Amino acid sequence: MKTEWDYTELARTYASRPDYAPSAIDALVARAGVKAGDRVCDIGAGSAHLTIPLLERGLIVDAVEPNDEMRKLGMSRSQRFGQVQWFEGAGEATGRPGDTYALVTFGSSFNVTDRPRALKETARLLRPRGWFACLWNHRDLDDPLQTGVEDLIRSMVPEYGYGTRREDQTEAIAASGLFDPALPFEGRVVHRVDRETWIEAWRSHATLARQAASRTSEIVDAIAAYVRAKSGTEMPVPYVTRGWLARRRF
Numbered sequence: 001m002k003t004e005w006d007y008t009e010l011a012r013t014y015a016s017r018p019d020y021a022p023s024a025i026d027a028l029v030a031r032a033g034v035k036a037g038d039r040v041c042d043i044g045a046g047s048a049h050l051t052i053p054l055l056e057r058g059l060i061v062d063a064v065e066p067n068d069e070m071r072k073l074g075m076s077r078s079q080r081f082g083q084v085q086w087f088e089g090a091g092e093a094t095g096r097p098g099d100t101y102a103l104v105t106f107g108s109s110f111n112v113t114d115r116p117r118a119l120k121e122t123a124r125l126l127r128p129r130g131w132f133a134c135l136w137n138h139r140d141l142d143d144p145l146q147t148g149v150e151d152l153i154r155s156m157v158p159e160y161g162y163g164t165r166r167e168d169q170t171e172a173i174a175a176s177g178l179f180d181p182a183l184p185f186e187g188r189v190v191h192r193v194d195r196e197t198w199i200e201a202w203r204s205h206a207t208l209a210r211q212a213a214s215r216t217s218e219i220v221d222a223i224a225a226y227v228r229a230k231s232g233t234e235m236p237v238p239y240v241t242r243g244w245l246a247r248r249r250f
């Protein structure tokens with residue numbers, strides 16, 4: 001299925017992207033009051049980075065993903081779980097049944113949808129008083145090494161920004177009129193990563209690829225030279241998993 005954000009080329013290295021902070025997933029599950037056996041629809045499920053922790057907590061997951069390559073990757077990464085099914089669909093039109101799910105999630109995917117339409121579709125999917133959640137992994141840009149990487153990117157793409165994926169989602173959720181006021185949640189995690197794998201993951205960074213276009217590989221090469229000079233082969237990379245939960249109003 002074609003979408004405005006095409007992840008076909010990014011799928012190859014997407015598996016090596018960092019996991020969300022387990023404490024943030026625990027907060028999400030606890031706040032939404034979902035428990036083993038409840039049904040979740042995970043939208044833009046892609047590489048299954050959110051699907052898998054939901055499955056590990058005993059939830060039954062319908063994973064919806066428009067992109068064939070990402071869906072294949074997610075299916076293979078999650079195939080050891082019995083309680084997941086994968087479907088082709090988008091956030092604005094999932095093709096899944098209404099009034100069904102206790103929780104509908106968007107792991108780093110709410111920003112690539114038409115948010116008002118995705119919220120309307122979410123409200124349709126949810127059971128009465130069910131929960132919507134969206135979350136992202138943000139690199140902690142106050143970390144000195146990460147500050148250096150950001151400065152480097154901006155020196156080559158001056159107008160570089162993270163757009164919707166780093167914005168507060170409270171207003172967008174409120175504007176739909178379909179949910180109670182949004183509740184923020186977050187958790188921190190430091191990933192100890194193989195430096196070369198981390199560099200490679202920049203090649204699947206949609207936000208960079210979209211803004212740097214043909215300069216992407218030149219920029220990734222510059223990031224590589226910088227971190228090789230500053231860090232050993234194992235790199236600590238601090239992340240904040242940041243999300244918003246909101247309960248269907250009716």
Ligand SMILES: C[S@@+](CC[C@H](N)C(=O)[O-])C[C@H]1O[C@@H](n2cnc3c(N)ncnc32)[C@H](O)[C@@H]1O
Binds near residue numbers: 043050065070106112
């Ligand atoms: C950044 S990846 C996130 C993958 C995974 N959920 C995670 O947490 O890592 C964004 C995913 O959203 C998918 N996507 C693109 N447009 C979409 C849309 N309109 N609705 C739902 N998903 C979409 C992409 O194909 C991609 O797999």
